Amino acid sequence: MSQIQQPGPEVAAGWRERDAAHLATCYSRYSDLVVERAEGAHLHTVDGRDVLDFGCGIGVTNLGHGHPAVRSAIHAQVDRLLHTSVTTHSLPMIEAAEEIAAVAPGGLESVFLCNSGAEAVESAIKLARKATRRSDVIAFLGAFHGRTYGALTLTASKAKYHAGMGPLLPGVHHVPYPRAGEGEAAVAEIERLLASVVDPGDVAAVVVEPVLGEGGYVVPPEGFLPGLRRLCDRHGILLVADEVQTGFARTGRFFAVEHTATQPDIMCLAKGLGNGMPVAAMVATREVMSAWHPGDHGTTYGGNPVACAAAVAVIRTIRSEGLVERSARLGDAVLERARGWPALCPRLSDVRGLGLMIGLEFTTPEGAPDPAVVARIREESLRGGLLLLNCGSDDNVIRLIPPLTIPEAELDQGLEILEAALGTWAGGNGGVSRE
Numbered sequence: 001m002s003q004i005q006q007p008g009p010e011v012a013a014g015w016r017e018r019d020a021a022h023l024a025t026c027y028s029r030y031s032d033l034v035v036e037r038a039e040g041a042h043l044h045t046v047d048g049r050d051v052l053d054f055g056c057g058i059g060v061t062n063l064g065h066g067h068p069a070v071r072s073a074i075h076a077q078v079d080r081l082l083h084t085s086v087t088t089h090s091l092p093m094i095e096a097a098e099e100i101a102a103v104a105p106g107g108l109e110s111v112f113l114c115n116s117g118a119e120a121v122e123s124a125i126k127l128a129r130k131a132t133r134r135s136d137v138i139a140f141l142g143a144f145h146g147r148t149y150g151a152l153t154l155t156a157s158k159a160k161y162h163a164g165m166g167p168l169l170p171g172v173h174h175v176p177y178p179r180a181g182e183g184e185a186a187v188a189e190i191e192r193l194l195a196s197v198v199d200p201g202d203v204a205a206v207v208v209e210p211v212l213g214e215g216g217y218v219v220p221p222e223g224f225l226p227g228l229r230r231l232c233d234r235h236g237i238l239l240v241a242d243e244v245q246t247g248f249a250r251t252g253r254f255f256a257v258e259h260t261a262t263q264p265d266i267m268c269l270a271k272g273l274g275n276g277m278p279v280a281a282m283v284a285t286r287e288v289m290s291a292w293h294p295g296d297h298g299t300t301y302g303g304n305p306v307a308c309a310a311a312v313a314v315i316r317t318i319r320s321e322g323l324v325e326r327s328a329r330l331g332d333a334v335l336e337r338a339r340g341w342p343a344l345c346p347r348l349s350d351v352r353g354l355g356l357m358i359g360l361e362f363t364t365p366e367g368a369p370d371p372a373v374v375a376r377i378r379e380e381s382l383r384g385g386l387l388l389l390n391c392g393s394d395d396n397v398i399r400l401i402p403p404l405t406i407p408e409a410e411l412d413q414g415l416e417i418l419e420a421a422l423g424t425w426a427g428g429n430g431g432v433s434r435e
């Protein structure tokens with residue numbers, strides 16, 4: 001009888017070689033896993049590994065990989081209609097806009113469908129300029145809004161993203177994003193900017209992430225977003241909420257602005273909207289959107305029927321499975337458990353989050369960012385079968401973003417792997433030091 005051969009690590013190595021041969025040199029991967037299929041919270045690699053995915057393809061697969069409702073909506077649409085663009089009307093595009101408008105904060109009823117988060121942000125900048133007839137934009141230090149030129153200019157999470165890419169968009173001003181206790185000071189800083197550097201009459205929009213994403217999973221103080229809203233109202237500036245990473249139940253509300261009942265004029269959506277299909281949206285009040293007339297803006301693939309069918313299924317599933325409440329409940333439980341983790345690893349200096357969007361910040365005893373410990377814990381976790389992503393301008397934050405649908409036993413299993421990894425650091429595991 002012939003023996004069944006398990007594929008060995010050389011199979012993955014072969015794929016990585018082929019990857020390096022022809023794929024662009026800009027990809028910065030979080031792991032060297034070579035994945036061929038995925039189901040729920042599990043990634044299955046070509047060399048036979050089964051890895052728990054607590055990164056969700058960078059905050060995208062909120063419903064887990066291959067959710068049956070999304071998968072069957074995609075399958076059904078593929079057989080009906082793949083593409084017409086604006087040469088016709090199409091049913092999934094209309095339904096997606098209706099579903100988005102139904103769940104968006106009140107008043108955001110007009111939807112521009114596009115393909116990526118950056119494109120949604122780009123669209124927001126263009127709409128805000130047209131609607132206000134003003135040119136400038138205020139954004140935040142630590143923000144990430146994407147890689148196209150407008151979005152890239154607003155991005156200020158790592159200087160590397162701008163290096164050698166200039167000149168960028170003119171008229172973009174960056175101000176500090178507040179941490180605990182700094183909410184009022186952050187709004188006052190913008191007022192100072194408006195008094196001393198840029199006249200409010202030249203500012204079209206303030207663009208803000210309701211929770212800082214790539215910049216380190218920073219939850220702003222409660223008064224910050226309402227304070228920003230009031231500032232925008234005082235000066236006739238539009239408030240743009242970039243909910244690309246925080247949207248679709250990730251933070252325990254449908255959208256993160258709901259935590260403080262903040263009403264944006266424009267909202268940018270992507271990632272969780274398609275659960276893996278490339279679909280994004282820029283949503284605005286009817287009044288703001290009315291600044292655009294037919295032909296003012298567009299995109300060939302925006303509103304693709306298959307992507308929109310996925311989006312419709314995603315929104316309906318979030319509601320039917322109660323995922324907003326589940327994200328809040330599981331998030332609270334993980335946060336509570338994580339508050340005990342500094343005892344396992346004293347370098348863990350802050351635990352924070354909303355819903356299942358949780359950040360673990362690591363610093364040295366001197367209080368400096370500690371990316372080395374983050375790298376070691378991620379490496380150790382991956383060895384144990386758990387994929388974790390990092391973030392933060394200094395790469396010193398681990399983010400926990402498991403699927404919102406993850407069975408509790410699997411969530412627990414992942415957290416146990418992480419706890420074991422934390423315990424291998426100095427001070428944990430009977431004092432075994434790896435430094």
Ligand SMILES: Cc1ncc(COP(=O)(O)O)c(C=O)c1O
Pocket residue numbers: 058115116117118119121144145146147209213214242243244245246270271
């Ligand atoms: C808050 C936020 N905005 C915009 C983007 C850009 O989205 P995309 O990569 O789809 O262009 C991202 C991506 O990480 C993001 O986190």
